Amino acid sequence: MRTLAPLGRRRARVAGADDVGAYRVVHVADPGAPAPQPGQFYMLAAAEGWGAGHDERPYLPRAFSYLRAADGQLSFMLEDVGPGTHRLAQLTDGDELWLTGPFGEGFRAPDPGPPARRALLAGGGVGVPPLSAWAHALAADGAAVSAVLGFRDAHHAVGAELMTAGDVSVATDDGSVGHHGLVTDLLATALDDDDHVVVYACGPPGMLEAVRALCAARDVPAQLALEAGMACGFGACYGCVVPLAAGGYIRLCVDGPVLDADRLDAVPLHA
Amino acid sequence: MRTLAPLGRRRARVAGADDVGAYRVVHVADPGAPAPQPGQFYMLAAAEGWGAGHDERPYLPRAFSYLRAADGQLSFMLEDVGPGTHRLAQLTDGDELWLTGPFGEGFRAPDPGPPARRALLAGGGVGVPPLSAWAHALAADGAAVSAVLGFRDAHHAVGAELMTAGDVSVATDDGSVGHHGLVTDLLATALDDDDHVVVYACGPPGMLEAVRALCAARDVPAQLALEAGMACGFGACYGCVVPLAAGGYIRLCVDGPVLDADRLDAVPLHA
Amino acid sequence: MSVDFCGLRLAHPIINGSGTFDAIAARRAFGDELLERFPFSAFVSKTITLAPRAGNPPPRLWEAQAGMINSIGLPNRGLAGYLEHDLPRLAQLPVPLITNVMGSTEAEVARLVEAVDARAEVGAIELNVSCPNVKTGLDIGADPASLASLVRAVRPLTRKPLIVKLTPNTADVGAVAAAAEAAGADAVSLVNTLRAMALDPNSGAPWLGGRTGGMSGPAIRCVALAQVSSVALRVQVPVVGMGGVARGIHANDLLSVGAVLVAVGTENFRDPCAGARIAAELKSLQIAGSGSTTVNLSEPQPEVELNCGNSS
Amino acid sequence: MSVDFCGLRLAHPIINGSGTFDAIAARRAFGDELLERFPFSAFVSKTITLAPRAGNPPPRLWEAQAGMINSIGLPNRGLAGYLEHDLPRLAQLPVPLITNVMGSTEAEVARLVEAVDARAEVGAIELNVSCPNVKTGLDIGADPASLASLVRAVRPLTRKPLIVKLTPNTADVGAVAAAAEAAGADAVSLVNTLRAMALDPNSGAPWLGGRTGGMSGPAIRCVALAQVSSVALRVQVPVVGMGGVARGIHANDLLSVGAVLVAVGTENFRDPCAGARIAAELKSLQIAGSGSTTVNLSEPQPEVELNCGNSS
Numbered sequence A, B: 001m002r003t004l005a006p007l008g009r010r011r012a013r014v015a016g017a018d019d020v021g022a023y024r025v026v027h028v029a030d031p032g033a034p035a036p037q038p039g040q041f042y043m044l045a046a047a048e049g050w051g052a053g054h055d056e057r058p059y060l061p062r063a064f065s066y067l068r069a070a071d072g073q074l075s076f077m078l079e080d081v082g083p084g085t086h087r088l089a090q091l092t093d094g095d096e097l098w099l100t101g102p103f104g105e106g107f108r109a110p111d112p113g114p115p116a117r118r119a120l121l122a123g124g125g126v127g128v129p130p131l132s133a134w135a136h137a138l139a140a141d142g143a144a145v146s147a148v149l150g151f152r153d154a155h156h157a158v159g160a161e162l163m164t165a166g167d168v169s170v171a172t173d174d175g176s177v178g179h180h181g182l183v184t185d186l187l188a189t190a191l192d193d194d195d196h197v198v199v200y201a202c203g204p205p206g207m208l209e210a211v212r213a214l215c216a217a218r219d220v221p222a223q224l225a226l227e228a229g230m231a232c233g234f235g236a237c238y239g240c241v242v243p244l245a246a247g248g249y250i251r252l253c254v255d256g257p258v259l260d261a262d263r264l265d266a267v268p269l270h271a
Numbered sequence C, D: 001m002s003v004d005f006c007g008l009r010l011a012h013p014i015i016n017g018s019g020t021f022d023a024i025a026a027r028r029a030f031g032d033e034l035l036e037r038f039p040f041s042a043f044v045s046k047t048i049t050l051a052p053r054a055g056n057p058p059p060r061l062w063e064a065q066a067g068m069i070n071s072i073g074l075p076n077r078g079l080a081g082y083l084e085h086d087l088p089r090l091a092q093l094p095v096p097l098i099t100n101v102m103g104s105t106e107a108e109v110a111r112l113v114e115a116v117d118a119r120a121e122v123g124a125i126e127l128n129v130s131c132p133n134v135k136t137g138l139d140i141g142a143d144p145a146s147l148a149s150l151v152r153a154v155r156p157l158t159r160k161p162l163i164v165k166l167t168p169n170t171a172d173v174g175a176v177a178a179a180a181e182a183a184g185a186d187a188v189s190l191v192n193t194l195r196a197m198a199l200d201p202n203s204g205a206p207w208l209g210g211r212t213g214g215m216s217g218p219a220i221r222c223v224a225l226a227q228v229s230s231v232a233l234r235v236q237v238p239v240v241g242m243g244g245v246a247r248g249i250h251a252n253d254l255l256s257v258g259a260v261l262v263a264v265g266t267e268n269f270r271d272p273c274a275g276a277r278i279a280a281e282l283k284s285l286q287i288a289g290s291g292s293t294t295v296n297l298s299e300p301q302p303e304v305e306l307n308c309g310n311s312s
């Protein structure tokens, strides 16, 4: 599912930002822009002060899935992991940023069946935004949605609040909230329970690879929203490639970021 | 007159900043540092966001004469003319900057005579800070000080308020305040009146050259505080050179910025 | 602003750098609006090789100070795939096409040039010579002699304008450009990326899948300007200048030192319409009068510097 | 952290780049505190020439993206002035002295090396070969053959360690380094500045008094790292790495690819104690264990890339 992006970057106003546990949610005014598809992403760069961080970075824009898109406003959820996210996390009401997108292919609905497969969402950390957007779209179509989410600790687990549709169960590495262990434990239990599902997953590479292996072992179809280092987001640089099981590479920004799990031998650990 | 600089750069807190007409005055806490000599300068760089301006500049620190030094606090007066001054003019209470200095040779007092020469200060625009510091020092020694200052217009002429010692007359290019014309007109009149003076001047190259020529023609000793593009401020880069009448170059940062006017054939128009 | 370049009439002097804009992928992302407001006055293809190439293993990108390093590794469908799949789609663009090709032997390059020459959709051919000579290991484009022999060999094979894209990783780019001109090049373009490297902050091992890569972006702009300037002083044929161009004034600088066209590369990643924006900024500069009036750089340097003009 | 470099025992691996720190001027600015807390483990002089040089007309500086261009033009008192005036003062520094010399003929360089060799205060001699060969016009340091003959000619004239400072403006810096080693160099240092240019935003004429200049600072760091890496793979003698080092991790990167010492240049302008700071940052990196354990870069590149590893 792909919505075309308006040609070029646009200067957009930050309409507000708030902290949600360990994460920052930034709201951006994007009036009159086409509605994106869950799983699509945007390239963001602060209009001011982009380039004065450590080692004079960031220089390139950064890719972010949208969390929510409504009433001419986009919301993004990000974690400060380096100079780009650090700068973006500083933005507040009235600041401006450069915005391009939406880019890429989003999630595809389970084929109708009969019997229709349920949607089972599995996410970790900053994997929440595309899954949350997808849960909303599915719920709006009256589909049943359940999600399993993993976080480092209680402070990060607050991010689960952003999963505002479907029934959600949480796991934390330190057991401070919900299941003490990996989100894939919850996924496995859910699949034991009912595996006539399509798994939709987004999260850190290690978690995605575990999801892929689990679903492959059980013959459960899965769509994975991957990440890769990106310079452009629209197929110009050939930088964001992921190796396919069939051989060769695809550019994640134009052929992804959502991929059918069975196209991969493994989720690349870093790109 | 030279005060040695503490070795290395120090991270200093901005203690406040205010607008004075077209200029920005920035107060910097510099506790325990040695008292500088009027005419000496410091190299400044914002601790954050130094390097994200036009074309990713500024990169190097910027040179500024001090306006006032008292009670462990330094004050600078600057005009936003490019990425460095622009960023520094944004700093407010609590922000931090990198500070090195004091650097260079300051003004030297008129030789005692008898009969002692009076100090006549001539300045334009951002030439005010070193002259103001010098006027304070002279006044503190009970010497009579008068100053002629030139500005673009009324908005800039507010900067004359920073000349808080001696009696001051002002000229503006547009005549909106004081004499309608050049500060050198005022200087000439003052010299007609009494030329048993030492002229101390700081300002734009064109004005300094006019002062130099005027004083040379009348055999009046003059000390000029010059400017040049600087990378380091302490003699390391050999970038800040000024050609001497005697031939060869001197580094303005270690052999200046104050020079006896008779060492120059002309004040270089840009360096 | 319209420019004649080797007989091609271009609406303005701003084109793209090879491999920094994929018009086919961009159309998937932006739709037909791309055709209605195409950012460049000509479109330069990514480098095409005889056989298909997968390109380098990731990571392929490193973000540097005011620039980036890439080790993309020239992925492409190969000549046949390009002619059959890409060229018909590219022909739908509203601007002339320049096809960029590279081979590691004269025979390979010859086959590429002949095949591209046969296609009416192509307006000009650009030779990417930033490719090691299989014998010497040195970039063909770094050595005037081997470059001259390559150009002489393929020059007769096409009537289309032949642009030689020079590598900046050489001692005397002016000499290389002069050799290309003498061998029959209709134009030269520069700079390609500067050889660069980055280490993984965690492991200390080379970050890029290709171990080393090519530096581009504003960080190389002043180096590119110096090289374009010395090439423009050495050759009569038109020069396409590029390297770190992000704003109209940067394009104007390259035109001032003698370039006829300016290519935009890395800035396209930050702004998909960088080409159109820079062309507009350039136009307003030229209207404002501060536009390029090629300055005479050929005067000797200050006497004292005849020996060491460029050393510190 | 202490290092043995050609028989000189240095307290840590961080020295200054020639021409980026004037210890005599710095003592005028900072007083004797400079001697008590000298930032470098050895002091490298600015380049000395036979005759005094005034240097280039101003402007000599251009601020670039994450770096700068200089056209200083090697101002110096000349050999006699250096020996008589500077050397006694430099001898008061608490660290070994390395004297950097340059000449435009072998005879000139020979006289410089002999004269400096005679002075006990000097611990090592660095040859700046970023100087055009009067015959070819090409930088001596850009051409393996002329460099080798120069080094062979002067090598016998001194027992002190002889460091050859290479120019980055060459096609194959590894080959040049190998030639210097074969001719008897005890060490090589790189990179010198990259040839670069800037235009006056108002007039469009070259900004720098020397028309072109040398680029330095973070903008060249990744280019320098690639060059130091390829040199370290080609020579056995110790390598002094430099180019854009501003923090401990940058020094660590250079050590990781095989440098033995790291020189800090432009960062000294921003932080007069950069040398000491970077040495401290390096030390804490090495304690933290993420310190340099020279990585093996000599494996072949991925098969697909043998042809075009460094091209995009």
Ligand SMILES: Cc1cc2nc3c(=O)[nH]c(=O)nc-3n(C[C@H](O)[C@H](O)[C@H](O)COP(=O)(O)OP(=O)(O)OC[C@H]3O[C@@H](n4cnc5c(N)ncnc54)[C@H](O)[C@@H]3O)c2cc1C
Binding pocket: A041, A058, A062, A063, A064, A065, A066, A076, A077, A078, A079, A080, A081, A082, A083, A084, A085, A086, A126, A129, A130, A226, A227, A228, A229, A230, A257, A270, C061, C062, C063, C064
């Ligand atoms: C399609 C897509 C959607 C995404 N959605 C989200 C989202 O919704 N929320 C969110 O928080 N994040 C999201 N991300 C990830 C986000 O883009 C990255 O976290 C961000 O780019 C990091 O930039 P940074 O400057 O903060 O950190 P960086 O410094 O760029 O560090 C991030 C990683 O890049 C690598 N790296 C380090 N230095 C360099 C360098 N100099 N050059 C190249 N690589 C380097 C390291 O592996 C490091 O772990 C998404 C990514 C993609 C591709």
Ligand SMILES: Cc1cc2nc3c(=O)[nH]c(=O)nc-3n(C[C@H](O)[C@H](O)[C@H](O)COP(=O)(O)OP(=O)(O)OC[C@H]3O[C@@H](n4cnc5c(N)ncnc54)[C@H](O)[C@@H]3O)c2cc1C
Binding pocket: B041, B058, B062, B063, B064, B065, B066, B076, B077, B078, B079, B080, B081, B082, B083, B084, B085, B086, B126, B129, B130, B226, B227, B228, B229, B230, B257, B270, D061, D062, D063, D064
């Ligand atoms: C000893 C001394 C004392 C000073 N005292 C004061 C003071 O008290 N108050 C004050 O306001 N100013 C003072 N100055 C001047 C101040 O240092 C400059 O205005 C400042 O450095 C400008 O930096 P910028 O980035 O704002 O502007 P820039 O962009 O640096 O422009 C300033 C000038 O630099 C040149 N320039 C433009 N681009 C570049 C480039 N890329 N590289 C190199 N040069 C370029 C142009 O000539 C331009 O007019 C002093 C200067 C010196 C040397």
Ligand SMILES: Cc1cc2nc3c(=O)[nH]c(=O)nc-3n(C[C@H](O)[C@H](O)[C@H](O)COP(=O)(O)O)c2cc1C
Binding pocket: A237, A238, C016, C017, C018, C019, C020, C046, C047, C070, C072, C074, C100, C128, C165, C190, C191, C192, C193, C215, C216, C217, C218, C220, C242, C243, C244, C245, C263, C264, C265, C266, C267, D312
């Ligand atoms: C990601 C990337 C891919 C590139 N691919 C090619 C290529 O396939 N062929 C080529 O001749 N140049 C290629 N280049 C070089 C550019 O065309 C251009 O010469 C260089 O990037 C300098 O311009 P810039 O600084 O504006 O990017 C590539 C550059 C980048 C950044």
Ligand SMILES: Cc1cc2nc3c(=O)[nH]c(=O)nc-3n(C[C@H](O)[C@H](O)[C@H](O)COP(=O)(O)O)c2cc1C
Binding pocket: B237, B238, C312, D017, D018, D019, D020, D046, D047, D070, D072, D074, D100, D128, D165, D190, D191, D192, D193, D215, D216, D217, D218, D220, D242, D243, D244, D245, D263, D264, D265, D266, D267
């Ligand atoms: C202002 C300036 C002057 C320099 N002078 C010399 C010199 O006299 N001799 C020399 O061999 N290198 C000289 N260099 C080159 C430096 O020693 C160093 O090789 C180069 O700047 C790269 O290091 P950096 O990026 O850390 O500055 C000079 C560099 C600068 C910036």
Ligand code: FES
Binding pocket: A229, A230, A231, A232, A233, A234, A235, A236, A237, A238, A239, A240, A251, A252, A253, A254
């Ligand atoms: S990010 Fe540039 S091609 Fe995908």
Ligand code: FES
Binding pocket: B229, B230, B231, B232, B233, B234, B235, B236, B237, B238, B239, B240, B251, B252, B253, B254
């Ligand atoms: S500013 Fe560097 S020597 Fe004067």
